Amino acid sequence: MGALFSQKLVQCTNREFVEWSRTSRVRIVASSPSGLLGYKALRSKEPIVLLIGSEKTGLSDELLDAADFTVRIPIQGKSDSINAAVATGVLLFEYASRNTSG
Numbered sequence: 001m002g003a004l005f006s007q008k009l010v011q012c013t014n015r016e017f018v019e020w021s022r023t024s025r026v027r028i029v030a031s032s033p034s035g036l037l038g039y040k041a042l043r044s045k046e047p048i049v050l051l052i053g054s055e056k057t058g059l060s061d062e063l064l065d066a067a068d069f070t071v072r073i074p075i076q077g078k079s080d081s082i083n084a085a086v087a088t089g090v091l092l093f094e095y096a097s098r099n100t101s102g
Contacts, residue, residue, distance in 0.1 A: 004006075018066045021049060027068045030059055035072035041057055042095050048052050050095070052088050055081055 012020070021028050027044045030051045051067065053059035058081075064070060073090055075082060 003029055010069070012092035014060065014066070015052070020068075028063075028066055030064050030070045031054050031091060032058055032064060033037055033072055033074070033077050033081060034090075035070035037069055037071045039071045039073050039094055040098075042091065043098055044069075044095075048095065050088070052084050052091075056076050 018028070020026075025046055027046050027048045029044070029048045031039075031053070051059055051063055053063075057069060059085060071091065073082065073087055
């Protein structure tokens with residue numbers, strides 16, 4: 001929670017966000033159980049924005065369509081989703097471990 005107060009936050013519409021990402025050369029990576037790429041394939045030379053949907057409804061079709069990549073975290077057993085905070089941690093760790101040197 002403490003990091004929240006040291007970050008710059010912006011509220012905008014989905015359309016404004018997508019326009020910003022295109023002009024800023026930021027890749028949009030969406031997380032979805034129906035993603036075409038496994039999360040271990042998450043690599044980008046450009047900065048990324050990681051989109052995580054709610055546990056109940058996921059991401060909107062508008063944001064899924066805007067994504068440059070859609071990744072999934074494989075889940076075993078009968079569960080169809082994992083906690084959004086856990087998914088975020090898994091994806092951020094994987095991205096950081098593969099896209100930083102040292």
